[in-house]
Amino acid sequence: xxxxxxxxxxxxxxxxxxxxxxxxxxxxxxxxxxxxxxxxxxxxxxxxxxxxxxxxxxxxxxxxxxxxxxxxxxxxxxxxxxxxxxxxxxxxxxxxxxxxxxxxxxxxxxxxxx
Amino acid sequence: xxxxxxxxxxxxxxxxxxxxxxxxxxxxxxxxxxxxxxxxxxxxxxxxxxxxxxxxxxxxxxxxxxxxxxxxxxxxxxxxxxxxxxxxxxxxxxxxxxxxxxxxxxxxxxxxxx
Numbered sequence: 001x002x003x004x005x006x007x008x009x010x011x012x013x014x015x016x017x018x019x020x021x022x023x024x025x026x027x028x029x030x031x032x033x034x035x036x037x038x039x040x041x042x043x044x045x046x047x048x049x050x051x052x053x054x055x056x057x058x059x060x061x062x063x064x065x066x067x068x069x070x071x072x073x074x075x076x077x078x079x080x081x082x083x084x085x086x087x088x089x090x091x092x093x094x095x096x097x098x099x100x101x102x103x104x105x106x107x108x109x110x111x112x113x114x
Numbered sequence: 115x116x117x118x119x120x121x122x123x124x125x126x127x128x129x130x131x132x133x134x135x136x137x138x139x140x141x142x143x144x145x146x147x148x149x150x151x152x153x154x155x156x157x158x159x160x161x162x163x164x165x166x167x168x169x170x171x172x173x174x175x176x177x178x179x180x181x182x183x184x185x186x187x188x189x190x191x192x193x194x195x196x197x198x199x200x201x202x203x204x205x206x207x208x209x210x211x212x213x214x215x216x217x218x219x220x221x222x223x224x225x226x227x228x
């Protein structure tokens with residue numbers, strides 16, 4: 001158990017809908033990362049937050065947005081869902097954004113868009 | 115651009131050794147190695163920084179050739195528990211600022227048989 005929690009574990013929804021994925025980092029970690037893992041694209045970095053502020057952005061679609069709240073939990077919002085958004089979404093956390101800190105991954109949320 | 119891992123897959127018997135390589139076309143600041151078992155979250159193995167610093171587990175070793183932008187993960191005396199998919203995550207040094215923003219390779223599937 002990495003200490004990172006993600007809810008829900010599974011999510012099944014229809015195209016065009018909007019969903020919110022939630023992540024609570026390990027106690028003491030200030031940085032949160034979101035990743036998307038699909039069979040054809042592998043593990044893709046989406047976005048990173050540090051202490052409430054956006055720090056780095058990856059290949060995140062405009063239909064996706066995220067935020068980190070004062071209590072450090074983070075939410076990833078996915079809207080106008082398409083079939084291709086079906087994937088495993090991981091949240092990871094680290095003490096801070098330094099390259100020397102390992103990232104601890106949560107169990108993931110499996111999103112299925114029908 | 116995504117780093118390239120080789121081999122794509124390797125099959126071992128317990129006690130055998132393996133080397134997994136990770137190669138990038140960009141100048142690298144750090145390389146992170148993770149192992150993911152089927153249906154689970156990636157788990158941290160090693161971090162290697164430009165300049166020689168590294169952090170990780172005692173039983174796993176790795177190297178980082180900065181000039182060639184390559185890293186190798188060495189798995190010796192393999193155990194059944196080593197089975198899984200190994201990912202390297204690379205970070206390019208953008209103006210001296212590091213964010214821990216990782217670009218992952220496509221993964222190497224390692225299977226260890228009794």
